[in-house]
Amino acid sequence: MDDEYAKLIRRLNPPRVVIDNDACDDATVIRVDSVNKHGILLKVVQVLTDMNLVITKAYISSDGEWFMDVFNVVDQDGKKIRDKEVMDYIQRRLESNASFAPSLRGSVGVMPSEEHTAIELTGTDRPGLLSEVCAVLTDLHCNVVNAEIWTHNTRAAAVVHVTDDSTGCAIKDPKRISTIRELLCNVLRGNDDSKTATMALSPPGVTSRERRLHQIMFADRDYERVERAGLARCEDKSSRPHVTVLNIERDYTVVSMRSKDRPKLLFDIVCTLTDMEYVVFHGMVSTGRMEAYQEFYIRHVDGLPVSSDAERERVVQCLEAAIERRASEGLELELCTEDRVGLLSDITRIFRENSLCIKRAEILTKGGKAIDKFYVTDVTGNTVDPKIIDSICRQIGQTKLQVKHNSVLSPKPPRETTMGYIFGNLFKARTFKLIRSYS
Numbered sequence: 001m002d003d004e005y006a007k008l009i010r011r012l013n014p015p016r017v018v019i020d021n022d023a024c025d026d027a028t029v030i031r032v033d034s035v036n037k038h039g040i041l042l043k044v045v046q047v048l049t050d051m052n053l054v055i056t057k058a059y060i061s062s063d064g065e066w067f068m069d070v071f072n073v074v075d076q077d078g079k080k081i082r083d084k085e086v087m088d089y090i091q092r093r094l095e096s097n098a099s100f101a102p103s104l105r106g107s108v109g110v111m112p113s114e115e116h117t118a119i120e121l122t123g124t125d126r127p128g129l130l131s132e133v134c135a136v137l138t139d140l141h142c143n144v145v146n147a148e149i150w151t152h153n154t155r156a157a158a159v160v161h162v163t164d165d166s167t168g169c170a171i172k173d174p175k176r177i178s179t180i181r182e183l184l185c186n187v188l189r190g191n192d193d194s195k196t197a198t199m200a201l202s203p204p205g206v207t208s209r210e211r212r213l214h215q216i217m218f219a220d221r222d223y224e225r226v227e228r229a230g231l232a233r234c235e236d237k238s239s240r241p242h243v244t245v246l247n248i249e250r251d252y253t254v255v256s257m258r259s260k261d262r263p264k265l266l267f268d269i270v271c272t273l274t275d276m277e278y279v280v281f282h283g284m285v286s287t288g289r290m291e292a293y294q295e296f297y298i299r300h301v302d303g304l305p306v307s308s309d310a311e312r313e314r315v316v317q318c319l320e321a322a323i324e325r326r327a328s329e330g331l332e333l334e335l336c337t338e339d340r341v342g343l344l345s346d347i348t349r350i351f352r353e354n355s356l357c358i359k360r361a362e363i364l365t366k367g368g369k370a371i372d373k374f375y376v377t378d379v380t381g382n383t384v385d386p387k388i389i390d391s392i393c394r395q396i397g398q399t400k401l402q403v404k405h406n407s408v409l410s411p412k413p414p415r416e417t418t419m420g421y422i423f424g425n426l427f428k429a430r431t432f433k434l435i436r437s438y439s
Contacts, residue, residue, distance in 0.1 A: 017094045019087050021080050027056050027072035028081040032094055036067040038301060042267075042274045044069060046208060047093045049267045051086070052076055058266065060283035060296070116145055116161040117171045118202035119180070120212070122220050123188025125156040127357045127379045131348035132187045133158075138345040140180055141165045147344075147363035150213050152325045155222040156188075159202065159209050160363075165341045177201070210264070211271050214322065218275060223314075223321035241323040245312045252281065252297040253305040255315065259323050261292035269294060272322035276315070277301045329359045330377040331384050332404035337397070339370040347372070350395055354388050355379050373404075 015034035023029040032044055041060060048055060048071060057072035074080060081087055121133065130149060137144060137160075146161040164171050171177060181199045188197035202212065241259035248254055257269065266285055273280060273296070282297040299305050306312050335347060344363060351358060351374070360375040378384050393401050 015095050017091045019081070019091060021082070024072055026080075027074050028087075030071045030073060030090070030094075032067070032069045032071070034067045036062045036065055038279060039274055040067050041069070041280055042211075042270045044071075044094065045267050045270050046211075047090070048073060049264055051090060051093075053081070053090075054078070054263060055266050055285060056287050058283070058285035060280060060285075062279075063281045115170060116163050117177070119160050119162065119184075120200050120202055120216055121156075121158040121160065121184060121188060121198070122216055123156055123185075123197035124190055125151045125154055126190060127355070128352040129156055129187075130158075130358050130361065131345070131352040133184060134345040134348050136183050136187055137162060137180075138342045140176075140183065142171065142180065143168075143341045144344050144363060145365045147361070148209055148213060149358070149361040149363075150217065150325050151359050152217060152321060153222045153225060155217065155220055157213055157216045157220065157222075159212055159216075210267070210326075211275075214268065214271050214325070215275055217321070217325060218272070218318065222325075223317040225317070241320050243316045243319050243323075245306060245315050247305055251305065252299060253312075253315075255296045255298055255319065257292075257294045257319060257323065259292055260327070261287045261290060262326070262328060264326060265292055265323065266294065268322045268326055269319060272318055273298065276318060278315075326360065328375055329381075330357075330375045331389070333374045333376060333389075333401060334404050335370060335372040335374070335396070335401050337370055337400040339365050339368055343370055344372070347396065350392060351376065354392055356384060356388070356392070357381070 015032060017033075018029075018031040020029040020031070030048070034040060041062065045055070053073040053075065055071050055073055059070045061068045081090070123129070134144065141164060142162040143165040144160055144162055147158060149156065149158040151157075162171065163169055171180075184199040185197050188199070190197075207215075239260065241257060244256045246254045246256070255273075259265070270280065278298045278300055280296045280298055283295060285292070285294045287293075306315060337343070348358070355378060356376045357379050358374055358376055362373045364371045376384060378388075389403060393403075
């Protein structure tokens with residue numbers, strides 16, 4: 001009865017959205033008022049992320065039965081949203097409860113698709129891993145049509161959409177899928193994998209591919225930091241996120257984060273908090289030219305704040321991982337060419353033969369065209385020699401493979417902050433504990 005009553009209340013009080021271009025000089029302001037429920041903040045942020053909007057500021061309040069958020073957004077060029085069709089589409093997506101579901105163009109786990117088979121991979125990261133995976137798929141007559149690959153803290157995860165290279169349809173034969181699983185797990189396991197390598201079909205239901213990658217890496221415990229032997233590069237600690245977890249009185253836990261700003265940062269953080277079953281009651285997001293500051297007042301879904309040192313440490317580690325997984329490490333290369341069976345295998349083989357290490361990749365096939373992005377370093381994690389890049393571009397084709405930019409600039413060192421930044425007049429910090437900080 002409680003569930004039915006909650007559904008009735010939501011039907012009687014659909015989300016209300018106001019899009020205002022006059023309230024702020026340099027951004028479009030989007031206000032969202034809705035009946036509160038767990039996960040709604042993530043759904044709203046995901047709608048804005050799906051539209052490739054950049055959130056420059058945000059104010060979040062959902063303490064009680066009502067959810068009231070304000071987002072300052074710009075487009076990819078840093079300009080206000082002026083296109084009326086785009087504004088109307090955003091409003092429709094946000095005001096319709098049904099359309100809070102993720103956009104299907106970036107989703108996984110859709111119940112049996114005739115178009116492709118979605119597989120999920122995890123294993124130990126190493127130079128040439130993606131090349132080996134693509135070679136196995138090509139040998140098994142699988143064509144990669146879309147994929148996203150992340151690496152973090154010696155671990156790798158991917159969501160890959162494949163089709164049969166002769167029919168162009170999904171692969172459904174259980175024996176064939178079993179063979180694919182066995183051979184891919186052998187590749188992912190490598191010689192000395194201390195963790196389990198896995199290949200699985202995406203689960204039923206509609207889930208954002210990016211959120212699914214967060215879930216995969218979280219389940220793989222990539223947040224447990226390990227030292228990787230044999231790398232000469234010294235990590236620049238000023239580029240690490242600065243995360244603190246503080247308790248105020250007995251009501252809330254305050255999580256503060258300062259890091260280099262980048263696209264989809266808020267989505268990654270809110271996604272991780274939601275999947276860890278924490279509720280954001282109040283929050284503030286502010287971004288500068290290079291840096292982003294976020295502060296959230298949270299409790300666990302059971303209504304309690306963070307209550308132990310172990311839990312605090314885990315929250316810090318998981319949020320650091322959420323910030324770092326999608327950080328654009330290295331040189332961005334963009335491939336745009338006619339798609340064909342085996343293309344990805346050939347491209348990644350050339351990268352491997354030239355000692356490039358792929359840190360992250362986004363593979364997209366659209367209208368017969370392959371539009372792929374690769375973020376690469378050398379095998380030690382350092383910047384790639386420009387002569388090697390020139391050689392690779394000549395091999396693949398100067399018009400097909402282009403250097404976009406080098407994302408290795410570090411942000412300013414984090415500044416110490418005072419707890420209670422947003423609600424200093426509402427809460428008085430009586431006792432708190434600083435768990436961990438990185439400068």
